[in-house]
Amino acid sequence: MPLMKTGAILKLARENGFGVLATNVLNYETILCSIRAAEAERLPVIIMYYPGYESFIPAEAVALLTRYEAAKTWVPVGLHFDHSKSVEQAMWGLRTGYLSVMIDGSAHPLEDNMRDTATVVRAARAMDVEVEAELGFVGRGLNPDDVNNPNKFTVPGEAERFVRETGVDFLAISYGNAHGDYISTPMLDFARLSEIRERVNIPLVLHGSSHIPDEQVRESVRRGILKVNVATEYFQTFYKGLYGVMKREQPGDTYKSAVEEIRQGMIEFIQAKMRVLNPAGFSL
Ligand SMILES: [Zn+2]
Known part of the structure; x- marks a missing residue:
């Protein structure tokens, strides 16, 4: 089938009580194995390009290969442009045919993050593309301050205002999660996640799911995370x-x-992750 929009995939997930796995890819294997695993689990998958991987594969090639493989399979496949660090970088994702793009202004002050997100949302709307933003700072798991300092976590009241004023479609949040390996076992702040969920109705995204214990990922999905990177x-x-x-x-x-x-081995890994996100055992 043709590529499916991220929002439509996440709506399906919300209605059926599962979280969608979004995999970063950097070659043909990482694209193909994600889709084969999705077929085996009878679940959708979102393929993501990170605009720091140009030395491994061009963004254009990932878009073409994913579109090609999606057309040959019956499971819904999404195509997302991850972590644009600037408005210009997000425009690159828009021009390249990604169906959703992330603008990550989380390292900047709130007002700057909101301004850049709103700018990308306006451009994306005109091209029928959806936008993910990040509020709170999801840093590196090997930096203790990124994992343990609640000042870097998402503030629920700010999230409500951010979503209302920017019109963004999906929101990546920080509640003890971080990218890469972790210095110690992460302890996610579930009370914070639930409070954000109560105030924000758009799909929430968990970045940095690697090495978070399965039970904490499962609990995150139970409490409203819909996309897991x-x-x-x-x-x-x-x-x-x-x-x-x-x-x-x-x-x-x-x-x-x-x-x-x-x-x-890669297909089996993705299948196992998908099962963690799918406690009720939904299948298409
Ligand atoms: Zn991320």
Whole structure:
């Protein structure tokens, strides 16, 4: 089927009590394995390009490959442009045919973040594209201050105002989550998540789901998270698969045989993540 809009995928998820996995991709394997896993689980998936991966693959190539693979499968596939750090970067995502773009102004003061988000929302509306923004700062899991300092977490009252005044479609929030590996086991602030959920009716997004214990991810979905981003653990799964193949040193192994084996591990990883987000076992 053609690509499905992020909002439509998240609406389906809300109506059926599951969270949607959004995977960062940087080559054909990471796109393909996400879609194969979605088929096996009979669930939608959102493919995301991070505009810092140009040295691995161009944004245009991810858009083309994802569109091509989506057309060949029956599960809904979304195409999202992740973490634009400026209005100009978000425009790149818009021009390149992404169906939703993120403008991440979370490192800037609230008023600047709101201004940039509203600017991107206006441009995106004209092109029928949806917009994700971030409020509160989702930093790096290896930086203790990003994980433990509640001053970096999303303030529920600010979230309400932010959404009302910018018209944004989806909101990434900070409640103890962070990108990459974590310095210690994360302890998400669920009371904060619930309070944000009460004040904000648009879909909420969890960034940095890698290495958050499954039970906390599940509880996040129960309390209203609809889109869950994963990158680090997915890429680590690729690396572990590669390491396994290399360690074995089997005569006759080639790039092709290695890729087949690595793909299988990646598909299984994505399937397992999808099950964590789908406590009621919904399937299409
Ligand atoms: Zn992120």
